[in-house]
Amino acid sequence: MRKSLDILFGITSILAAVFLVMIALLILSQSIGRLLGHVIPDANELAGFSLAAGMFLALGPSLRQGSHIRVLLVVGHISGVPRRIMDLITLGFAVFLAGYFTWWMGVLAEESFSYGDASAGVLAFPLWIPQAAMTFGLAMLTLALVEGLIDTLRGQATVFADRETSDMTE
Template sequence: MRKSLDILFKVTSVLAAVFLVMIAVLILSQSIGRLFGYVIPDANELSGFSLAAGMFLALGPALRHGAHIRVLLVVGQLSGVPRRIMDLITLAFAVFLAGYFTWWMGVLAQESFSYGDASPGVLAFPLWIPQTAMTFGLGMLTLALVEGLIDTLWGRATVFADRETSDMTE
């Protein structure tokens, strides 16, 4: 199961990277195009959509990599059963919040699709496309948190706990 999740999160991180590269290509193309009198319509708007998609898609892989900031002020002072209980409480709360946000982002994307919402720019880009990418990214964050919660329930170290540094807690 862990191998499947590793592959899924790797694909998600590659998608996030593609969107971030798309930002660079759009902005660079627009800058070079201005030198030759050519303007790329809605490049700024498309860059913003790419930024949202890239950042949300990177949430789950970043958590698994230990790149999210976790405040260990209280939890870092605990060990044994109290630490495990506190980890379970915080992970359960995080799963709830991430799941809640995923659900409502999905509702927003579905409504944008059904209403035909489009961006107000020249291209009238369908809003459900970046919203779907954001929903998928939030879903991946929720999945990473659920994985951490299950690992903690079974008494195993979470993937992200193995990779985070404790430089700030010393």
């Protein structure tokens, strides 16, 4: 199961990177276009959509890599059963919040698709596309948190806790 999750989160990381490269290409083409006297319609808007998609798609893989900032001021000084209880409470709450945000972002994407909502720019880009990418990114964050919660329930260290610990000791 862990291998399948590694592959899924790897693919999600690649998608996030693709969107970040798209931002760079859009900005570069817009800059070159201005020098040549051509305007690329809605390049800023598409770069903004790419930014949202790239950021949200990177949430889950970043958590698994231990890249998220987690405040360990209190929990870092607790060990044993109290630490496990604190981890279960915080992970359970995080799963709830991430799941809640995922659900409502999915509802928003579905409504945008149903109503045919589009951006106000020249291209009239369908809003459900970046919203769907954001929903998928939030779902990946929720999945990473559920994985951490299951690991904690089993008494194992989470993937991201292992990486945080190794980063702090280097």
